[in-house]
Amino acid sequence: MREKCQRCSKPATYHITDIERGKVSEYHFCDEHVRQHLAQPAGEASSAEAEPGGALKAPFKAKEPTRAERQSCPYCQITFLEFRNSGRLGCPHDYDVFRDELLPLIENIHDETRHVGKVPRRAPQSSLRHSELIELRKRLKQAIEVEDYETAAQLRDQIKSLETPTER
Amino acid sequence: MNLDDLTRTSGEWLRGTGSESDIVMCSRIRLARNLATYPFTNRASRGDKAEIEREVRTAIARVDPQLHYLDVHVLNPLDRQFLVERQLISRELMTAEGPRGVAIGPEENVSIMVNEEDHLRLQVMHSGLSLHEVWERINQLDDALEESLDFAFHSQLGYLTACPTNVGTGIRVGVMLHLPALVQSREIEKVFRALHKINLAVRGLYGEGTQAFGDFYQISNQQTLGKSEAETIRTINDIIPQVIEYERRARKELLENRRQNLHDQVSRAYGVLKTAHQISSEETMHLLSSVRMGINLGLIDDLEIPTVNELFIHTQPAHLQKIQGRHLEVDDRNVARAQYLRSRLANGRHQAN
């Protein structure tokens, strides 16, 4: 954790993780500057108005994107780097596609990695179906790459049967 | 729904009723939901957004025919800002592009934003400290929508959202408090610090500059993963009475030690609001805050809390312009605002007697 206020040189006594506007932003303020920050409108963090040299961009400072950061989602094409820059994911599949990169970030934000609470009545089944589909499509791609057409045909049938919506 | 009609009314949440309503303005809960089979809004094409809107609109109409859908995309900028001032849409939805909208319930207790950061943002608001009622309502609404919509849900991570900061329950539980005495005694910082330590966020209502909007602060949760909705509500419900107690103590102290000063401050604030001929939004908020506290402390007895609550909203720029029925620049607004305040405050009980 940063020790100094991001607007002056006094020690930071407030450490805030902001959760609005899609940005994963951490703020560090002294007693005085936290008031300014908190006086901002509800539901709106100050990511856009961050002071120059503030801590905001620091963790993502320009450096060569790593291989993991360049990988993209096969469904919405977003790269992990794009997510880092915008703070917003591209589609629900990204949580599986970028799982390894996202989980530490999620743990950092929430201190937890497992949902507790409401479950939609139909969801367990359909979410299972969605992640299964992702897995099957990946295997299909691999099968085609190694020209294992027999497996590919089987996988294609499985995918087709999963894609047809289940009875509600 | 005619938006111009709304200028003559106000949302139920401003009514100043319910538990602890001298300090608690309102309770609200929002849920973030996304359709499983589309990209998130920021990555959705115009066509995607149009389809999302159509699907969600159909579902909303089925759930509750009383929910009135407004196509925000075709509204003019003034009407969009008007909805922001009423807390019915976010600034983000106001400035976004493409197909999007909001469904609004009677008395403005319910709003469902479509194609905001997430495909759906459900919000239920209620005056006073009433999180349990609010939760019951929004939970039912969510269940009913889920009957015809396939929400993105992950067995490990819960409801999937465009931003990982909302993943899990997708819930934001907030209580809006009026804390003028804590602001005056500067003790509010201690309260903020304590709240941040337990991972709760504090924000102003809306408003410009460094002064929070009329000393209104919303206390809300930040964590959405690994903590159930009930637990999140319990955390907020447990902490709010303590903050209320601090505010009451600060008010009592002001009354005991600085009664003369306080009475003077409150009366001057009321006097300026009743007589000024031009007044900025910021000054209005500041003075209304004093007047609101004055009423609650028995220092003003000819004005009702709901009127003051409503004035906080009705003196905002878009409201003023809609009430006047024309576009106004800042200077003209300041004149119109003063005029509006004079007319509203002259109609108080003190005139009738």
Ligand SMILES: [Zn+2]
């Ligand atoms: Zn500072």
Ligand SMILES: [Zn+2]
């Ligand atoms: Zn994706």
